[in-house]
Amino acid sequence: MADNLPNTPMLDELEKGKWPSFVKEIKMAAKHGPMAADLLGQLEQSYNEKIGHWKHGGIVGVMGYGGGVIGRYSDLPQKFPNISHFHTMRINQPAGWFYTTKALRSICDIWEKRGSGLTNMHGSTGDIILLGTTTDQLEPTFTDLQGIDFDIGGSGSDLRTPSCCCGMARCEWACYDTMALTYDLTMHYQDELHRPAFPYKFKFKMSGCPNDCVASIARADMSIIGTWRDEIQVDQDAVREYADRGLDIQSDVISNCPSKCMEWDGKELHIDNSFCVRCMHCINVMPKALRPGKDRGATILIGSKAPIIEGAFLSSVLFPFIKIEPPYDMIKDTVDKMWDVWCEEGKNRERIGEFIQRVGLGNFLDAIEIDPVPEMVAHPRENPYVFYEEYYEED
Amino acid sequence: MAKTVEEIADAMFNMVKDAQGQKKLKPMDLTKAMVSIFGDEVDKKTCKLAIKQLIDSGKCVYTYFGGSYIELPHREGAAND
Ligand code: HEM
Ligand code: HEM
Ligand code: SF4
Ligand code: SF4
Numbered sequence: 221m222a223d224n225l226p227n228t229p230m231l232d233e234l235e236k237g238k239w240p241s242f243v244k245e246i247k248m249a250a251k252h253g254p255m256a257a258d259l260l261g262q263l264e265q266s267y268n269e270k271i272g273h274w275k276h277g278g279i280v281g282v283m284g285y286g287g288g289v290i291g292r293y294s295d296l297p298q299k300f301p302n303i304s305h306f307h308t309m310r311i312n313q314p315a316g317w318f319y320t321t322k323a324l325r326s327i328c329d330i331w332e333k334r335g336s337g338l339t340n341m342h343g344s345t346g347d348i349i350l351l352g353t354t355t356d357q358l359e360p361t362f363t364d365l366q367g368i369d370f371d372i373g374g375s376g377s378d379l380r381t382p383s384c385c386c387g388m389a390r391c392e393w394a395c396y397d398t399m400a401l402t403y404d405l406t407m408h409y410q411d412e413l414h415r416p417a418f419p420y421k422f423k424f425k426m427s428g429c430p431n432d433c434v435a436s437i438a439r440a441d442m443s444i445i446g447t448w449r450d451e452i453q454v455d456q457d458a459v460r461e462y463a464d465r466g467l468d469i470q471s472d473v474i475s476n477c478p479s480k481c482m483e484w485d486g487k488e489l490h491i492d493n494s495f496c497v498r499c500m501h502c503i504n505v506m507p508k509a510l511r512p513g514k515d516r517g518a519t520i521l522i523g524s525k526a527p528i529i530e531g532a533f534l535s536s537v538l539f540p541f542i543k544i545e546p547p548y549d550m551i552k553d554t555v556d557k558m559w560d561v562w563c564e565e566g567k568n569r570e571r572i573g574e575f576i577q578r579v580g581l582g583n584f585l586d587a588i589e590i591d592p593v594p595e596m597v598a599h600p601r602e603n604p605y606v607f608y609e610e611y612y613e614e615d
Numbered sequence: 616m617a618k619t620v621e622e623i624a625d626a627m628f629n630m631v632k633d634a635q636g637q638k639k640l641k642p643m644d645l646t647k648a649m650v651s652i653f654g655d656e657v658d659k660k661t662c663k664l665a666i667k668q669l670i671d672s673g674k675c676v677y678t679y680f681g682g683s684y685i686e687l688p689h690r691e692g693a694a695n696d
Contacts, residue, residue, distance in 0.1 A: 275693040278679045279686075284670055286677030297695040304695040355694075376683035377641070415667065416683030417642040563643055569682050 225250055226261035230268060246338065255336035255352050258300040265296070280307055280355050282362045286416040288372030289358060305354035306336070310347040310373035311365060312406065312413075315399035316386040317342065326368045334361040344439070345423070346383025347373040378416035382406050384426035385433040387446075393503070394428030395446030395516035396544035402426050404548055418559070419566035419575075429512060430500045436524075436535070441572050442555065443521040443535040444544070448513035451493040452502070458509035459489045473502050517543040520551070522558070523573025533573045540595040557588040618656045623649055623665035631675055631685055639684040642666050 225247060234243045243260070250256035262273050277291020290308040297304035311327070327348065331337055336352030343349040348370075353361060362372060373381035382405045385391070387398030405424055406413070412422075425436030428446040436443035463469050469484045481495035482502065489509075491502075503510045520542065521535030542550055558572065561584070566575045576584045585592055618626075627645045634640050646662040666685065669675040676688045 277691060277693050279676065279689070279691045279694075281677060283673065286670070286683055291679070291693070293693050293695045376677070376679045378683065411663075411667075415642075415670070416677060417663070417666070419641075419643070420682060568641065 224254070224257050226257060226264065228260050228264040231260060231264050249337040252332050252337045254302040255306070256338060258294075258302040259306070259336065259338075259352065262294060262296060262300045262303060265299075274306070277307065280358060282358050282372065285372055285414045287375040287378045287414060290375055292352075303336075303352065306352040307355065307358065309335075309350040309353065309358070309361065310343065310345060310375055310381065311350060312371045312373040312381050313342055313346055313348050313383065315384055315402040315406075316389050317346075318386070318389065323368065327365075327370065330361060330364045330368075334364065345373065345380050346425075346434070347381050372414070374413050374421075376416045377418045377420050378414070378422075379409050379412040379418075380421055380423045381413065382409075382424040382426070383434060385428050387426070387428035391428055392507075393431065393446075393500070393512060395448055395512055396428065396518050398426040398428045398444075398446070400546065401444065401544060401548060401551075404546065405551075408552065412559075418563060420569045420571050422559070422572065430498050431504065437521060438524050438532070438534055439526070440524055440535065441522060443524060444518050444551070445521065446512075446516065446518050446544075447498045447541065448516045449541045450513035450515040452491055452496065452513055453511045454489055454491065455509050456488055459484075459506065460487065462506050462509055467506070469506075473505050476501055476505075517541050520554075523571070523576055525571045525573050529569060529571075530574050530577070533571075533577075535573070536598045537595045538590070540593060554588060554590070561587040616656060618649075618653055618661065620661055620664045620668060623653075623657055623661055624668045626652065627662075627665055628669060628674055631669075631687060635687050635689075639678070639680065639686065641682065641684055645685065 228243075231243045235241045246256050246260055250260070266273055273295050275293040275295050277293055280291040281289045288310045290310070292306045292308060294300050294303045294306060328337070328339070331339060331350050334353055334357045335350055338351040340349035340351060350361070365371070382402045384398035384402040385394075387394040387396075389399060402424075412418075422442075423440045424442050424444065425434045425440035426444045427434050427436050430445055430447060432445055436445060459469070463486075469489070474482045474484050478499050478501070479495045479497050481492040483490040503512065518541070519537060520539040522538045524533050524535040526532055538554070562572050562575050565579065566572070570578070581596065582592065626649060630645060630648060631640060645666065646659055649657045649662050669685070670677065673688065675685050678684045678686045678691075
């Protein structure tokens with residue numbers, strides 16, 4: 221260990237145990253520069269006092285961009301001068317998080333030169349997170365990153381860096397090319413990504429199938445989740461092989477089907493696909509025997525968010541099934557209309573899900589010119605009064 | 616007569632200047648103000664280009680305080696030397 225390290229008995233506790241430790245990592249980074257040592261010192265003090273010592277900066281950034289840099293200052297700059305500025309940069313990750321080792325080394329080299337050397341691969345937004353640099357290093361870091369074809373990601377009231385599961389690159393269940401769509405939307409909406417103009421943040425997350433590995437249903441204002449509309453492909457021989465090898469198909473597959481639409485007579489597996497809700501459970505248990513159907517596309521849902529102003533929302537259905545094919549005009553047209561109404565009518569810091577809840581789904585659908593369908597109903601109505609339009613009289 | 620990007624950018628700049636230190640304006644506040652002042656002589660696209668020009672010329676900067684705003688460049692209260 222470097223001998224410039226402060227005395228940190230509280231933090232040292234977090235190095236114990238078999239799991240990875242961020243304290244260990246920060247101590248390693250301290251060998252490359254002075255920021256990490258001061259970071260440990262300030263954090264130890266925070267742990268002792270149970271008080272955070274960071275101030276938010278609201279103005280730092282790079283020329284022309286309104287997002288991607290999150291300003292942080294220490295409120296103990298005399299005691300910890302090396303982290304007096306400790307700004308975070310979000311860097312747009314490649315779709316599916318695929319890198320060459322050369323790209324990773326280049327990013328690390330730039331960050332050891334320009335910042336603390338500490339990274340978070342990856343933040344919950346999906347971005348590469350570079351933790352800790354000074355205001356005067358922001359532009360040079362940006363220039364260096366552009367030199368290796370990386371760009372800054374989103375933050376603030378803008379389109380956040382779109383992110384996706386590795387989809388067709390590695391996963392047999394991908395029902396559409398998540399990486400292609402992510403790349404396309406990222407390039408198409410560069411202005412929205414770098415120039416915040418929304419009432420609040422907006423996130424796209426693409427998952428290739430209902431397993432939803434990027435948790436888009438809970439974390440994206442627009443969740444694009446792969447699915448199929450024909451029948452689950454079944455290889456009956458492979459089903460029997462699972463049974464022969466000891467899988468209890470009745471209790472592990474049939475009984476766990478949420479729509480109770482499967483039957484197993486010991487020889488054949490029957491699925492009533494008209495009741496299947498595409499939950500993936502049976503396919504996950506018997507991947508050699510079952511696979512998604514052949515007519516594949518995605519369900520598009522809107523409105524999920526973590527609790528900040530209102531409570532947490534899950535996304536709800538907008539399009540039960542659409543084909544996902546370039547140039548993705550259907551998605552883009554809908555997105556443009558949604559953004560128009562939300563920008564025009566949305567309140568400051570109101571996510572689109574909260575906006576829809578406030579104005580009512582019916583009015584929102586009217587504004588974006590989409591007809592309601594039964595799949596949009598999240599739960600049965602609680603209000604027993606029904607007014608049919610033909611009963612209204614003009615006064 | 617349709618307003619040019621420059622004219623809109625100037626009008627927006629004056630709004631931001633007058634509001635500085637008193638009220639933080641969002642891009643949509645500027646756009647809505649332009650529409651209410653100039654009516655049919657502006658559209659949202661021109662407003663978007665005007666904002667782009669204000670930012671790219673360095674006359675205004677984006678700031679973040681819970682949400683994103685447009686302000687004159689200045690030294691912020693939280694900044695350390
Ligand atoms: C004990 C040390 C820390 C812990 C346990 C911690 C924990 C977390 C967690 C759980 C998240 C959300 C998950 C994520 O986005 O990946 C997060 C995000 C973040 N943290 Fe920390 N953090 C620590 C120190 C710091 C420090 C020292 C800074 C900068 C001064 C910082 C800046 C941020 C930022 C900017 C984000 C948002 C990153 C993103 O874009 O996703 N954190 N942190
Ligand atoms: C006795 C030797 C090995 C064992 C027991 C082993 C075991 C595993 C296990 C349990 C996983 C996780 C599978 C999952 O995702 O559920 C895994 C993933 C993986 N293994 Fe191995 N492995 C071995 C050798 C190797 C070797 C020699 C290589 C490459 C040269 C390799 C490359 C990988 C890769 C690329 C993954 C996927 C990582 C990812 O999910 O991104 N493994 N291995
Ligand atoms: S979401 Fe589905 S397609 Fe994407 S990686 Fe996960 S299992 Fe595979
Ligand atoms: S995908 Fe889910 S709902 Fe459909 S048959 Fe399999 S377990 Fe049942």
